[in-house]
Amino acid sequence: MEFTQTNLYSLCSILLFAIGLLGFLLNSDFIRKLLGLNVIGIAIFMLLLAAANTYPNAVDPIPHAMVLTGIIVAAAGTALGLNLASKIAKFARLVQKEEAAATPVESLLDNSRNDLQGRG
Amino acid sequence: MNDIFITVFSIPALIILPMALAIICFVAGKTTLSRIISVMSAMVLVAICALQAGYVLQQGAPIELIVGGWQPPLGIKLSINAFSAIMLLMTSTIGLAITLYSTHYFENDDKEARFWPLWWLLITALNGVFISSDIFNTYIMLELLGLSAVSLIAIQGTQQALQASFQYLLVGLFGSLMYLLGVAIIYRTYGVLDNQLLAHLVESNLSMQLALALITLGMMMKCALFPLHFWLPSAHSNASAPVSAMLSALVVKAAFFILFNFWFEILTPVVTTAAVTILGVFGAMAVIYGSFRAFTSPRLKQLIAYSTVAQIGYLFLAFPLMFVAPDLARTAIIYFIVAHGCAKAAMFLAAGVIQKTVGHDQLSQLQGIAAQLPLSIFVFAVTSASLIGLPPSGGFIAKWLLLNNAVEAGQWWWVVTLFVGGLLASAYLFRVLNLAFTTPAQESAIVISSVSEGKLLGAVGLAIITIIIGLNAMWLTNLITSSY
Amino acid sequence: MNDFFTNNRQVIEKSLIVILVSLFTGFFIFALFNQPVHNNELQALAVTHLDQTGVTNIVTAVLLNYRAYDTLLEFAVFLSVAIAVLPYILDTPVLKFKLQEESQVLLVAKAFIPLTIIMAGYLLWIGSTKPGGAFQAAALLAGCLVLLSLANVRVIDFTKLRYRLLMSTGLIAFLAVILLFNIISGVFLRFPLELAGISILAIEFFATFAIALILFLCFESINKGHA
Numbered sequence: 001m002e003f004t005q006t007n008l009y010s011l012c013s014i015l016l017f018a019i020g021l022l023g024f025l026l027n028s029d030f031i032r033k034l035l036g037l038n039v040i041g042i043a044i045f046m047l048l049l050a051a052a053n054t055y056p057n058a059v060d061p062i063p064h065a066m067v068l069t070g071i072i073v074a075a076a077g078t079a080l081g082l083n084l085a086s087k088i089a090k091f092a093r094l095v096q097k098e099e100a101a102a103t104p105v106e107s108l109l110d111n112s113r114n115d116l117q118g119r120g
Numbered sequence: 121m122n123d124i125f126i127t128v129f130s131i132p133a134l135i136i137l138p139m140a141l142a143i144i145c146f147v148a149g150k151t152t153l154s155r156i157i158s159v160m161s162a163m164v165l166v167a168i169c170a171l172q173a174g175y176v177l178q179q180g181a182p183i184e185l186i187v188g189g190w191q192p193p194l195g196i197k198l199s200i201n202a203f204s205a206i207m208l209l210m211t212s213t214i215g216l217a218i219t220l221y222s223t224h225y226f227e228n229d230d231k232e233a234r235f236w237p238l239w240w241l242l243i244t245a246l247n248g249v250f251i252s253s254d255i256f257n258t259y260i261m262l263e264l265l266g267l268s269a270v271s272l273i274a275i276q277g278t279q280q281a282l283q284a285s286f287q288y289l290l291v292g293l294f295g296s297l298m299y300l301l302g303v304a305i306i307y308r309t310y311g312v313l314d315n316q317l318l319a320h321l322v323e324s325n326l327s328m329q330l331a332l333a334l335i336t337l338g339m340m341m342k343c344a345l346f347p348l349h350f351w352l353p354s355a356h357s358n359a360s361a362p363v364s365a366m367l368s369a370l371v372v373k374a375a376f377f378i379l380f381n382f383w384f385e386i387l388t389p390v391v392t393t394a395a396v397t398i399l400g401v402f403g404a405m406a407v408i409y410g411s412f413r414a415f416t417s418p419r420l421k422q423l424i425a426y427s428t429v430a431q432i433g434y435l436f437l438a439f440p441l442m443f444v445a446p447d448l449a450r451t452a453i454i455y456f457i458v459a460h461g462c463a464k465a466a467m468f469l470a471a472g473v474i475q476k477t478v479g480h481d482q483l484s485q486l487q488g489i490a491a492q493l494p495l496s497i498f499v500f501a502v503t504s505a506s507l508i509g510l511p512p513s514g515g516f517i518a519k520w521l522l523l524n525n526a527v528e529a530g531q532w533w534w535v536v537t538l539f540v541g542g543l544l545a546s547a548y549l550f551r552v553l554n555l556a557f558t559t560p561a562q563e564s565a566i567v568i569s570s571v572s573e574g575k576l577l578g579a580v581g582l583a584i585i586t587i588i589i590g591l592n593a594m595w596l597t598n599l600i601t602s603s604y
Numbered sequence: 605m606n607d608f609f610t611n612n613r614q615v616i617e618k619s620l621i622v623i624l625v626s627l628f629t630g631f632f633i634f635a636l637f638n639q640p641v642h643n644n645e646l647q648a649l650a651v652t653h654l655d656q657t658g659v660t661n662i663v664t665a666v667l668l669n670y671r672a673y674d675t676l677l678e679f680a681v682f683l684s685v686a687i688a689v690l691p692y693i694l695d696t697p698v699l700k701f702k703l704q705e706e707s708q709v710l711l712v713a714k715a716f717i718p719l720t721i722i723m724a725g726y727l728l729w730i731g732s733t734k735p736g737g738a739f740q741a742a743a744l745l746a747g748c749l750v751l752l753s754l755a756n757v758r759v760i761d762f763t764k765l766r767y768r769l770l771m772s773t774g775l776i777a778f779l780a781v782i783l784l785f786n787i788i789s790g791v792f793l794r795f796p797l798e799l800a801g802i803s804i805l806a807i808e809f810f811a812t813f814a815i816a817l818i819l820f821l822c823f824e825s826i827n828k829g830h831a
Contacts, residue, residue, distance in 0.1 A: 010636060017301070018629040024294065025621045030286060037293050044301050051308040051641055060647040063307065065666035066256055069678045070300065072739060072815075073263045076685040077293050079822035080267055083689040084274055084286045086826050091279045132782075132792040139680055140779060143772045146687055149765065187673045188794040194649050194670050234687060241684045248677065260677045267681060271688030311642025326635040 009050035017043035030088075034081045041074040126175045130168050131185045131198050134208065134247040137161055142240035154236040155223040162216040165243075169205075169212040176205040180603045184253075192314035196254045202603040203454060204250040207377060210458050211246050213585070214369050214465045217578025221469050222362040224575035225476070231360070234275045242268040242366065249374045253315045255303050255386075258378060259296060266292035266342070269371050273359040284354040291341050291351045295375075298338030302331040315386050324389045332387045335379070336399075342375035345399075345436060346406035349429045353413075356425035361472020364421060368428045369465035373457050376435055380453070384442055396439045403436025404537040411544030415551065420471050420481040423548060424464070427507060430541060431460045437534050438522055444529035451600045452521035459514030459586055463503035466582040470496040470503075473576060483555060490556040495573040497556050499583045504549040506586040509542050514589035521597070658800025659732040667737070668804045672793050676782070679775045679811060686771050686818040689825040691762055710755040717748045728812055732801060738774075738808040742815035749820040753827065762821060771818055774811030781807060 020039030027033055045067045052063035141161050145154040176183060182201040186192070200208065222239070226232035245265035252258045270292060273285035307313060309328070310321045322328055344352040352372075356364050383391050410430030417423040434456055441449040473496045474489060475481040490497040506515035519538055526534040589596060609616065650662060650670065657669040667675050724744040731737030752759055760767060781803050782793055789796065795803045 006641075007637065011633065014629060014632050014636065017632070018625055021625050021628075022622065025625070026618055030290075033290055037290070037297060040294075040297050041300075044297065044304050047301070048304045048307070051304075054641045055644050055647070058644055058647045058651075060311075060644055061650055061662040061666045062313075062646055062671075064663045065671055065674075066307075068663070068667060068739065069260065069674050072678050073260060073681050075819075076681050077263065077267060077289070079819075079826075080270065080685045080688055081286065081289050081293070082826045083822070084270075084282055084289065087274075088279070088282050088286060091282065128790055128792075129786075132786065136779060136782070139775070142680075142683070143775055143779075146683070147765065147768050147772055149768065185792060187792055188669065189791050190653070190670045193646055194653065196671060196673050234690075237687045238684060241680060241687075244680060257671075257674055257677070260674055260681065264677060264681045264684060267688070268684045271684060274688060305636065308636070308641055309639045311644065311646050325639055327639040330632065330635040 006050050006054050009053070010047060013043045013046035013050060016046060019043075030085050031082075034078060034085070038074065038078060041070070045070055122171075123175075126171055127183055127185075130172055131183065131200065131251060133168055134165070134251060135244055137165065138240045138244040138247065142237045142244065145240060146237035149233050151226075151232045151236075154232075158219050158236060158240070159216075159223060162212070162219040165212040166209075166216050169209040172200055173205040173209045176200055176202055177599050177603045192254070193312040193317055196252075196257050197314055197316075198251045199253040200251055202600060203380075203450070204377070206454055206458065206600070207250045207373070208247060210461050211243065211250065211370055214366070214461060214582065215243055217582050218362045218365050218465065218469065220578040221365075221472075221575045224572070225360070225362055225472065231275050231277070235272070235360075235362075238268050238272050238275070239362075239366075242272065242371075246370055246374055250377065254313050255306065255315065255318070256313045259300050259303060262296045262299060262342070262375075262378070265371060265374060266296060269363075269367060272363045272366075273355055276358065276360050276363075278358065280354070281358040284351075284358045287351050288355040291348075295338040295341035298334045298341070299378075302335035302338070305331040305334070315381070319386050319388065322387055322389050328387060328390045332382065332390045335382050335387075339375045339379035339382075340402075343372045343379065343432055344429055345432060346402050346409060346429070349406065349410070349432075352429055353417075353422055353425040356428065357419065357421040361468055361475065364425070364472070365465040365468035368425065368468060369461040372428065372432060373461060376432070376457070383439070384446070384450075393440075393443060396443055399436050400440040400534065403433040403439065404534070406430060406433025406436070407537055407541040408433075408544070411541055411548060415544065415548040417548075418483060420474065420483055420486065420552065421468070423483070423552065424467055424471055427545070427548065428464060430545065431456075431464070431507065434460075434519075434522070434538075434541065437537060438525070440531060440534070441522070441525040441529055444531075445525055447601050448521060448525050451597050452518055452525060454600055455514060455521060455589070455597070456518035458589060459506050459518050462582040462586045462589075463506040463513075463515065466499050466579040466586075467503045467507075469576060469579040469582075470499040473573060477572075483552065486552075487555050487558050493573060495576050495580070497553070499576060499579045500556075501553055502583040503586060504553065506590070508546045508549060512587055512590045514586045514593075517590050517593040517597070656797060658795060658797055659804060661731065661733050661735065663735065664732055664737060664804070668807070669795070669800070676775075676778050676793075679778060679814070682815060682818050683772055683775055686821055689822060690768070691825065707755055709751065710757070713748075713751040713755050713757075717751065720744050720748050724812070728808060729805075731808055732804060738811040739815060741808075741812045742819060745812065745816035746819035746823070749816065750823050753820070753824060760817075760820070760824075762824070767817065771814050771821070774807070774814030777810035778807050 017040055020036050020043055023036030023039060024033050027036065048063040048067055052060040138161070141157060144157065148154070172183060182199045184197060184199040187196045187198060189195075222235065226235065241264065245261050245268060248261035249258060249265060252261055266289070270285045270289045273281055273288060303313070305327055306318065310318060312318050312321065341348045356367050359367060407430050410426050410428075410433060414423045414426035414430060417426055435453055438449045438453045438456070471481065474486065474493060477493060478486065478489065506513035509515045509519040519542065523535055523538055526532065526538070650666060653670075654660070654662060654665055657665040659665050659668070724741040727736040727744065728738065728741040749759070781795070785795060786792055
């Protein structure tokens with residue numbers, strides 16, 4: 001393997017992918033997991049673009065289009081994730097408020113007793 | 121005339137019709153209008169898919185459409201072969217049954233305004249996955265499928281549903297990113313994205329092994345094969361009944377369809393005997409584990425969701441047999457998908473009626489429900505027969521085909537799994553039926569305000585289909601096998 | 605011994621994950637550079653067919669001619685997210701477009717918004733010849749809306765029908781163009797050469813507004829927490 005700019009970019013993208021993967025797997029926080037996924041996505045786009053630049057005189061346009069499409073799709077996924085996270089946080093705040101008001105929360109807990117094992 | 125319609129206009133219609141419906145339902149926001157046009161278009165889709173399936177199975181050749189006239193590798197090709205034609209027909213049929221059910225399910229609930237557009241986008245994505253013949257296009261379809269499925273769970277609005285949908289979103293995004301990485305590696309190596317062109321170019325080498333491993337990991341997550349099934353029970357049991365039915369019956373199958381295509385159509389040279397055996401073992405473990413967890417589930421919908429985990433396992437049992445007798449194993453897989461899809465959708469719909477009328481789905485408090493909701497329990501019983509694999513049902517034929525294959529291949533250990541799985545399935549399903557038919561200790565244990573089982577019409581239809589495909593097994597298996 | 609495992613379970617799990625990921629990364633690097641890169645036939649093909657597309661920017665040609673089907677679905681993905689996050693009932697009342705307080709953000713907004721809108725128009729216009737196009741322009745427009753929102757000017761009531769219509773115009777325009785040409789020529793998703801440039805510009809024009817509005821909706825749904 002010769003040391004070209006393209007190969008350097010590919011190598012960096014793989015390392016970035018590893019960072020994203022670690023971020024996704026090691027954090028238990030939902031938002032951080034989402035960020036980890038975004039880093040993975042960017043690493044993949046970088047890999048595609050690096051391969052597109054193998055022949056600098058004739059840059060392959062298909063990966064560019066794929067990346068443009070991919071970015072939009074990734075943005076959509078992230079937006080949905082953040083929206084869901086904010087709704088979940090709203091529920092959590094609601095529960096906290098009720099606890100602070102010292103009202104019995106037995107009924108609420110009963111509802112949320114649910115099989116969510118292996119979450120995250 | 122008819123042929124021109126099928127070959128030229130029917131494929132775009134599968135995408136454009138549901139997409140246009142989604143837009144109309146979204147912009148108008150009127151539930152009555154949405155219901156009427158949804159039912160009508162669902163019927164049109166069934167007709168289109170039936171025509172296509174008839175054409176493909178008779179001609180024995182796939183229908184192909186080159187989008188925009190740009191030949192691959194530059195453009196995208198859409199194609200419908202026997203497998204995808206049957207999947208499309210199943211999608212539209214189950215879609216029609218669930219659409220009929222959903223028109224009565226929500227009852228002045230403001231969720232319905234969001235349900236219809238997302239529902240039609242989900243069907244767009246399912247159709248898209250089945251007709252796509254381009255690996256990058258499949259990625260976009262997967263994302264559309266994943267995001268609309270997540271949104272459909274989230275519109276339920278309860279805390280559990282939101283948490284389950286978030287978890288499902290993470291799993292779905294991770295799965296499709298793994299798939300995209302696989303696609304990126306494939307494109308980097310061969311520079312094409314079309315399925316068939318790729319199949320000609322692929323050789324067994326390290327980078328293709330890596331790509332196949334990544335794609336398999338991603339799709340295993342999305343179709344909830346045993347070690348990666350953790351998200352499925354909460355996601356499927358917390359959604360509303362129509363959504364659960366669609367997720368269990370079709371959405372996991374779409375991921376399976378992609379996985380199957382990659383293993384046996386596109387990256388075939390890379391697949392080794394060891395690899396298929398590993399997937400088979402995962403499948404066997406899924407059957408045992410899923411059935412066991414279904415048996416110990418406290419809630420009805422959770423029981424059905426775990427049963428899906430088990431039934432997905434059966435599909436992977438056929439993987440090792442694909443190396444010995446590919447035609448028979450493929451027919452068995454198709455049979456299994458259709459039988460399970462129809463049965464599981466009908467079962468979730470019945471469970472939805474039970475949950476709606478009783479107000480909960482705690483199994484311990486469902487005693488004597490058969491007297492109040494006879495039709496729901498009838499649907500449940502008929503579909504149970506198919507899931508267990510009792511004789512006149514489609515499930516029986518599917519298992520019998522698998523069993524025949526395994527014995528012929530001399531791989532008897534899969535037979536053991538089939539038997540144990542069947543026994544466990546009968547155990548957990550009879551647990552429900554047993555409870556339903558026992559008279560409750562106190563007469564007024566269950567207070568039911570109004571019983572309306574009219575919406576189960578579609579579910580009854582699906583239950584009958586599981587029996588019909590069992591009764592016409594010879595004809596159907598010959599048709600499917602000969603079309604390859 | 606058992607105590608050690610139970611007490612340090614998290615640490616052990618995490619170190620296992622780190623080891624597995626590093627092993628995988630090593631294999632990944634090895635496998636990827638094991639195989640040469642493709643021979644770039646597709647690029648040559650894309651260039652030869654460029655004169656049949658009606659645009660001169662090759663990436664736009666891929667996005668809206670060769671692989672226009674992908675772009676159509678990408679709009680659908682975006683719309684599905686919009687449907688999911690769209691608030692059907694607003695918690696907080698919508699203020700009329702009035703510049704009440706002279707906040708710092710508002711000053712910035714006043715200075716930048718007109719410029720940004722011109723910039724967005726320019727990006728949209730050059731999309732067919734140079735890098736640029738609907739998404740870039742939409743991102744700028746969405747930026748304007750975000751700036752207004754941060755200056756506490758609430759301009760959009762998402763419960764209104766007209767905004768739902770505006771959010772789907774990108775997809776509607778695309779579908780309309782496809783249907784029109786499909787009926788005329790019988791080919792799915794092919795623009796006739798003489799009309800290709802104008803149809804692509806029309807699709808991108810509507811898509812710009814749709815995407816900008818959806819991006820802003822995503823921001824609002826998280827920022828204001830109403831849903």
